[in-house]
Amino acid sequence: MVTTPSRPDPRPAVTMPVGRGKHAHYSYRDFFRFNRDQGTIIDWNNTQNLLLSEDFIVGLQTGLEREVGDASAAVMYTIGMDWGTRDAKHFSKWYEREYGVGVKQSNLLFLLETWWWPFTAQGWGKWEVETESKQKGFLFINLFDSMVARTLGDVGKPVCHLYAGLFAGFFTAMTSRELGCIEIQCYAMGETYCKFLLGGQERIDAANFWITEGASAREIEQRLHQL
Template sequence: MKGKRYNRIKEKWDITSGDFFVIGYRTLMLSTKTFVRIQKEAEKILGDGAAVIFYEAGKKAVLVSVKRIEEEWKSEGEELIRSLEEFYAEVGFGKFIIGEAKAEGGEELMIKVENSFIAKEYGKSDVPVCHFLRGYCAGIGEALTNQEMDAEEVKCMACGDDHCEFAVKMVE
């Protein structure tokens, strides 16, 4: 079943120029296999540095989409959270379940991702692998709290968990 916001996603395809836009931003379709192959090659070359690159890229990318969703769909508060959950499912990232901020002043937020496109394609791992989504979750936390946030992947499907889960906390 499609979300109620689905029809508000503005897509524009122009096969004569090769342009594809989603919510007003030029976008490309990239298979999960290719995305994970890029990540694994970066890990071979850069070691732990690859995780930092994917994390920072995810964190910056989400801030652009959150701003656009706020503007385009006039979403804020709980409505923004539901819009983000539906949007990320619709574009194939997985099913996001954004919890309520916990602790005084919203210092911690738990975000569950079922069917993570990264973990599902990555295969078995001894360590969490969803660095890009970890950055996304940190960015979601920042957008919702207006505080600098960091995220840790505390559960990962690639490690055998049934879903991925991210603990998003204020940076002290």
């Protein structure tokens, strides 16, 4: 499921059946409002949703590769980055509306869980953030059931560039620090889940170099801790 949060929507917001005090609102029937008259799917945060098939993802990826070759990874990353940057603004607004406090006043891990929950409800997969290395300026994100990797299957290389860009864009906007993100392990490489490294560009470049040398995610983690 894909969202387009930045486009102004002239249609009236859908009234939710329960009070805004209910924060556990991610079940299918709570989170989405199917408006048959207008042919729209509006979610709890008043965002327009689109239902897309796996064929769409395959078509997008294949078409992009045919058009721009290896640069398709960079294109997907840039699209994700732009999406994450815009979503950070959208999220800050709905988070404040939902919880009555600003994002800067909140517990970081709670904030991150709250940001990702709509994505989980929309089918982008579950995640887990490893913040143990936060003081060193980087962290890891584990993604289970990536929509892109699951669809493309075992292709022997990382494919979740859209997610990497999304994480980079969101965290850069939220922290006001230039951060990059790279997928160091992917379901599409036969692994059980995807793993992303988020941090300053120098660390991302180093990880990229180690990946081209054939290093595993575990080896990259060890090397980063030694830096």
